[in-house]
Each structure stands twice: as C-alpha cells, then as structure tokens.
Amino acid sequence: MAKATAKRTLKWQRDPEGMRLRILEAAKQEFSAHGLAGARVDRIAAKAGANKRMLYYHVGNKDELYLAVLEGAYDKIRSEERGLDLEHLDPPEAIKRLIEFTWGYFLRNPEFLSLLQTENLARAKHLKRSTKVKSMHSPFVEMIRTVVRRGVESGDFQVAVDPVQLYISIAALSFFYLSNSATLSVIFGRDLLDKKAKDERLAHMSGLVLAALTGRSAALFEVAKAPKPRSAVAQTV
Amino acid sequence: MAKATAKRTLKWQRDPEGMRLRILEAAKQEFSAHGLAGARVDRIAAKAGANKRMLYYHVGNKDELYLAVLEGAYDKIRSEERGLDLEHLDPPEAIKRLIEFTWGYFLRNPEFLSLLQTENLARAKHLKRSTKVKSMHSPFVEMIRTVVRRGVESGDFQVAVDPVQLYISIAALSFFYLSNSATLSVIFGRDLLDKKAKDERLAHMSGLVLAALTGRSAALFEVAKAPKPRSAVAQTV
DNA sequence: GGAGAAATTAACCCGTTGGATAAATACTGT
DNA sequence: ACAGTATTTATCCAACGGGTTAATTTCTCC
Known part of the structure; x- marks a missing residue:
C-alpha cells in the first residue's frame, strides 16, 4: 500500500x-x-x-524443512493440550475429557498422525536432533498423575496406574484406529471412518478405559449384569 | 551335485x-x-x-515386489494366528493369551509393524488391489466373538463388547507402543524398549483390558481397595 | 530519488534410480 | 552330446530430484 x-x-x-x-x-x-x-x-x-x-x-534443505514441520506439529498439539484443564473435573470426567480430546485432535489433524508415523519409521532420527521438541514435555503426564491420585483417593478409581502407561494407552487406542484405518477397513471389509463407526469407536474407548479404572463397567457401558445374562447387549463397547 | x-x-x-x-x-x-x-x-x-x-x-517391478512382501507378511501372521486355539481356555485366560500373542508377535516381527505403517501412509493403495489379502479374513474376529459370548454367559465378563473393537484395541495397545517407541522414548526421556519397560507394558495392557471386561481389577492389578487408600501401589498398571 | 540490501525468479548441474536391452552361462530332455 | 530353454550376468539410459548459481526485481532508508 x-x-x-x-x-x-x-x-x-x-x-x-x-x-x-x-x-x-x-x-x-x-x-x-x-x-x-x-x-x-x-x-x-x-x-x-x-x-x-x-x-x-x-x-x-529437505531435511531441515521436514524437521521444521515436525516441530511445528508438536508445538501445535502441545499448545492445545495446555488449554485443557483437567484439574477441576472429577477424575472419571477428566479421563473422559482427555480421551475425547485426543480422539478429536487426531481426527482434526490427520497430518499429525502421518508425520509421527513417518518419523517413527525413521526411528526418530530427526527428532533426536531437535532441541526444541525435547523441551516441550507434554504437560499431560503430570496432569494425569494428579487426576489418578485424586481418583484413587476419592475412591473413584480402584487402581493407581502409571500415568505414562495410561497416556500411551489412551493415545494408542485413538492413534492406531485412525492411522491404520486404511488397512483395517480393507481387512474387515467395512468403512471404519464413517460417522457411525467413529461414534462407536469413541464410546468403546471411553468405556474400556473408564471401566478398567473404576471397575464399574455399569456406569459407562450397556452392561450385562444378570447372573446368566443371556441377552447381553452386544453393541459398541 | x-x-x-x-x-x-x-x-x-x-x-x-x-x-x-x-x-x-x-x-x-x-x-x-x-x-x-x-x-x-x-x-x-x-x-x-x-x-x-x-x-x-x-x-x-518395485511396486509388485512391495505388494508381494506385504502379502507375505499378512500370510505369516494369519497362519500363526490360526495356531492359537482360544476355544479351550476359559474366557479371561483366552483374552490374556491373545494379548500376549499379539505383543510377542509384534516384538518378534518389527518389520511387520513397519510394513503396515508404510502401507497405511499410502492409504492402503496397494492392499486394495490385492486379491490374496482380502481372502485372508482374520479368523480372530470369530474366535473373539465366541470367547466374549462364553465370557458373558459364564459371568466372567460383565459386558458383551464388539469383537472387532476389542481386536483393534488389543492390537492398538501393542502396536502403537512399539511402532511409536522411538518418538515416545524421546518425548518421555526414557527407553521404552528395555526389558523392564516391556514387562511393565505387557502387565499394563493385560490389566487394562481384563479389568474392563471382568470389572474385577483386583484379579490382575495391584489394587487400592481401601476406602481411603492413601498408599495405593503406584506401579505398572 | 537512488544505493544497497532483501527477496524472488530463472536456469542449470549432476549424481541417482528404476527400468530395459543384450549377451552369457547353466540346465533339461532327447 | 547337443538343441533349446531357463536363469543369471553385464551394461546402458533417460528421467528425476535435490541442490546450486546467477540474474532480476522490490523494498528501505538516508
């Protein structure tokens, strides 16, 4: 101008x-x-x-460009993560929110999944050289640690799981489903990415993790509780 | 000669x-x-x-070569899968064995993980063209379906989960941990592949899935059951 | 208003790579 | 033993792809 x-x-x-x-x-x-x-x-x-x-x-050059992209991708998810405050929620609700965030983030940012896959195929060769990423520790681990502790103390959770294991498991359930949806869809002969399938997946993941933590599947699943529960609801979970 | x-x-x-x-x-x-x-x-x-x-x-050519390798990889795991007979085991034991097999197979065959990652990055372009693979439907889904049904009927399992979801989740927990161990190790600053870490991971996965299915974390985890369980065992799970 | 720096374009370089062609060598049946 | 075929070796090449060099254009500040 x-x-x-x-x-x-x-x-x-x-x-x-x-x-x-x-x-x-x-x-x-x-x-x-x-x-x-x-x-x-x-x-x-x-x-x-x-x-x-x-x-x-x-x-x-190409490699530096790639690393810059990768760092940017980590930066973005870390910053969104910080926005989540699980501290105020009661423990089961906090875990549920975490699962939903992870799922949603992966859905909204498929490139992030691809980039991670690519970098892992390279055995994290580039990431190891990155000074930036190493300093961006995920705040999640500490968040989860507190949530779990609170959950155990309140009696909501029956077991004090290692927050790193839990974090990895929550990521795994979403990540694998989405990053491998292409081959899985072929194998199972059904589209894992249509609306219904995605809804079912989210319900399944929340149910699985929360049932394990609380020991009360009832709260979250369609349950089959009767002694001889012939007609167990066979959906979702 | x-x-x-x-x-x-x-x-x-x-x-x-x-x-x-x-x-x-x-x-x-x-x-x-x-x-x-x-x-x-x-x-x-x-x-x-x-x-x-x-x-x-x-x-x-290169593409046909690649597809041949991929088909071979699927063939191998499917054939090992057939060797597992979960029918005889009682349901929780069967699920445990399935988890251990999956984990062990991925550990013993890291190339399988890489090949799947590669193929998924290509959005299963090659797999879709493969007639062989499509005919190799995993027998697991039906196996799992029966195990789950038996578990519900016997009262071992509280919920009748969709066998496909369960299969994917079990694969996910192992797959993601191993295929992304490189970046995760950098992020968390600890080696996820050393003996101890691997043992802990397997225990965590079995515990998570079985607790969710049975609703009895106690059976498998170090549990914190007391009303105000201040000293919950913070390990593994 | 113009000199010097910053940003961008245009053209080229050269090792790599998938794939092809042609020639040589080992078998097999008769 | 030898003709014909199957298998393997030895070269070649055109396209591609990352990276570079040099020239052009725009902007800024005095």
Missing part, C-alpha cells in the same frame, strides 16, 4: 513471513501425504506458490 | 526358488527399513546376493 499511485503492475511482492508460512504449510501437506523420502521438493514449492529456491532461502 | 566329477568351477548355479525367497526376504528388510519410496531396488538386489535384473525376472 505504500506507493498507492498505480505506478505499474509489480511482477511480485515481498512477503517473507507469509512465504515462510506458506512453505511450511505446503511442506506439512507434502510430507504427511508422501513421507520423507516420497515428498518432492518441487511439489512443495509449487503448492506454496513459490520458487524452489525459496525453500532453501527461508528454511533450509 | 548332479555332475559330481569336478568338471570345472561354475560361475554360478541355478536356484530359482531360493533366489525368489532371498529376493523377498531382502525386499522385506529394505521396505521395512526405508519405506516404499525410500527403498532402493539396487540395495535389495545386493542384499539378496543377486543381480538387479533378477527382481524383475522373478517378481516384477
């Missing part, structure tokens, strides 16, 4: 910050869609509406 | 079946170590002790 006088149509405009963002966004899509080796630098440039040289100018 | 008379040292011998096996084994290693795009046809040939031309002669 500086020289408002229609001097002449510019061939291009400067926008370093915007360019960097577009590059990182394009790279995120490309890396998550094709993995590290499968990603094409030229496609990233094209998707970012830029010249290939810009990647190297603003970020660095 | 045919012409035993030391006629002359041969430059090479024919061995089509052996060659094919060596190629597939080498390809399995290469694809699981580097993914589809990252795999190098020349390395596969070298690892198989063969000429690159052999791959195309015996199997086909």
Whole structure:
C-alpha cells in the first residue's frame, strides 16, 4: 500500500513471513501425504506458490524443512493440550475429557498422525536432533498423575496406574484406529471412518478405559449384569 | 551335485526358488527399513546376493515386489494366528493369551509393524488391489466373538463388547507402543524398549483390558481397595 | 530519488534410480 | 552330446530430484 499511485503492475511482492508460512504449510501437506523420502521438493514449492529456491532461502534443505514441520506439529498439539484443564473435573470426567480430546485432535489433524508415523519409521532420527521438541514435555503426564491420585483417593478409581502407561494407552487406542484405518477397513471389509463407526469407536474407548479404572463397567457401558445374562447387549463397547 | 566329477568351477548355479525367497526376504528388510519410496531396488538386489535384473525376472517391478512382501507378511501372521486355539481356555485366560500373542508377535516381527505403517501412509493403495489379502479374513474376529459370548454367559465378563473393537484395541495397545517407541522414548526421556519397560507394558495392557471386561481389577492389578487408600501401589498398571 | 540490501525468479548441474536391452552361462530332455 | 530353454550376468539410459548459481526485481532508508 505504500506507493498507492498505480505506478505499474509489480511482477511480485515481498512477503517473507507469509512465504515462510506458506512453505511450511505446503511442506506439512507434502510430507504427511508422501513421507520423507516420497515428498518432492518441487511439489512443495509449487503448492506454496513459490520458487524452489525459496525453500532453501527461508528454511533450509529437505531435511531441515521436514524437521521444521515436525516441530511445528508438536508445538501445535502441545499448545492445545495446555488449554485443557483437567484439574477441576472429577477424575472419571477428566479421563473422559482427555480421551475425547485426543480422539478429536487426531481426527482434526490427520497430518499429525502421518508425520509421527513417518518419523517413527525413521526411528526418530530427526527428532533426536531437535532441541526444541525435547523441551516441550507434554504437560499431560503430570496432569494425569494428579487426576489418578485424586481418583484413587476419592475412591473413584480402584487402581493407581502409571500415568505414562495410561497416556500411551489412551493415545494408542485413538492413534492406531485412525492411522491404520486404511488397512483395517480393507481387512474387515467395512468403512471404519464413517460417522457411525467413529461414534462407536469413541464410546468403546471411553468405556474400556473408564471401566478398567473404576471397575464399574455399569456406569459407562450397556452392561450385562444378570447372573446368566443371556441377552447381553452386544453393541459398541 | 548332479555332475559330481569336478568338471570345472561354475560361475554360478541355478536356484530359482531360493533366489525368489532371498529376493523377498531382502525386499522385506529394505521396505521395512526405508519405506516404499525410500527403498532402493539396487540395495535389495545386493542384499539378496543377486543381480538387479533378477527382481524383475522373478517378481516384477518395485511396486509388485512391495505388494508381494506385504502379502507375505499378512500370510505369516494369519497362519500363526490360526495356531492359537482360544476355544479351550476359559474366557479371561483366552483374552490374556491373545494379548500376549499379539505383543510377542509384534516384538518378534518389527518389520511387520513397519510394513503396515508404510502401507497405511499410502492409504492402503496397494492392499486394495490385492486379491490374496482380502481372502485372508482374520479368523480372530470369530474366535473373539465366541470367547466374549462364553465370557458373558459364564459371568466372567460383565459386558458383551464388539469383537472387532476389542481386536483393534488389543492390537492398538501393542502396536502403537512399539511402532511409536522411538518418538515416545524421546518425548518421555526414557527407553521404552528395555526389558523392564516391556514387562511393565505387557502387565499394563493385560490389566487394562481384563479389568474392563471382568470389572474385577483386583484379579490382575495391584489394587487400592481401601476406602481411603492413601498408599495405593503406584506401579505398572 | 537512488544505493544497497532483501527477496524472488530463472536456469542449470549432476549424481541417482528404476527400468530395459543384450549377451552369457547353466540346465533339461532327447 | 547337443538343441533349446531357463536363469543369471553385464551394461546402458533417460528421467528425476535435490541442490546450486546467477540474474532480476522490490523494498528501505538516508
């Protein structure tokens, strides 16, 4: 807007910050869609509406670009995690909310799953070199530790589980279902991503974890409690 | 051994079946170590002790090779699965055995995890084209269905869960832990693959699933049952 | 209003890689 | 023993892909 006088149509405009963002966004899509080796630098440039040289100018070579994307992805989820305050909720409710958040986040950010898969296939080679990520400890572990302690003290939970194990299990139930939905859908011959299937999955996961913690499946599942419960509800859970 | 008379040292011998096996084994290693795009046809040939031309002669191009490896991997696990007979065990024992088998199989066959990850990153593009795999429906689902039904009828299980959900959850708990151990180890700053960690993980998984099904955490966990259980055992589970 | 720095474009370089072609060697049946 | 086929080796190549070099254009500050 500086020289408002229609001097002449510019061939291009400067926008370093915007360019960097577009590059990182394009790279995120490309890396998550094709993995590290499968990603094409030229496609990233094209998707970012830029010249290939810009990647190297603003970020660095392919590997640095990839690491930047990965760090950005971790940064994003960590920041959303901080927004959750499980402290106020009563323990079972807190765990339920945590499960729902995890599930929802993975659903809303499929690239995050792909990036993690890619990085794990590389045995975390890049992540190990990252100083940033190591300093972004998940606040969840401590959050969960307190929730579990409170739950045990209040009698809601029957068992004091290791918060790291619980965190991993909660992530696992959502992560695997979604990241492997493609092959699983083929194997089972049913679409695991349609609305109904997703609802059932969430119910199943909450039920499973909370039943284990509270020992009261009844609260959350359709239960079959009668001594000889011939007609157990065979749904969901 | 045919012409035993030391006629002359041969430059090479024919061995089509052996060659094919060596190629597939080498390809399995290469694809699981580097993914589809990252795999190098020349390395596969070298690892198989063969000429690159052999791959195309015996199997086909890179994609066909990859699919052959993938089908082989599924074939292997399915065949081991058939060996498990959960029918005879009482329901909780059967589930426990299933969890241990899954965990053990993934531990013994890390390439299987990598191949699945790779294929899922490709959104099962290749698997969908495979006629073989689709016909290998996992017998597990039916197995599990019966186990669950028996468990509900005997009163061991409080809830009749969907066998597909249960199967996926059991796989998820092991799969995610192992396939993502690299990044998780970095994040949590502890080695998830050392002996102790693995033992704890298995105990946690069995405990979680069985507690949810039976509603009796007591049977499997170190439990905190007292009304105000201040000193809950904080281990494992 | 123009000089110098910052940002962007355009063109090229060169090792790699999947795949193909052609020639050589080992078998098999007759 | 030898003709014909199956299997394996030895080269080659065109396209691709990451990265670089050099020239162009825009912006900023004095």
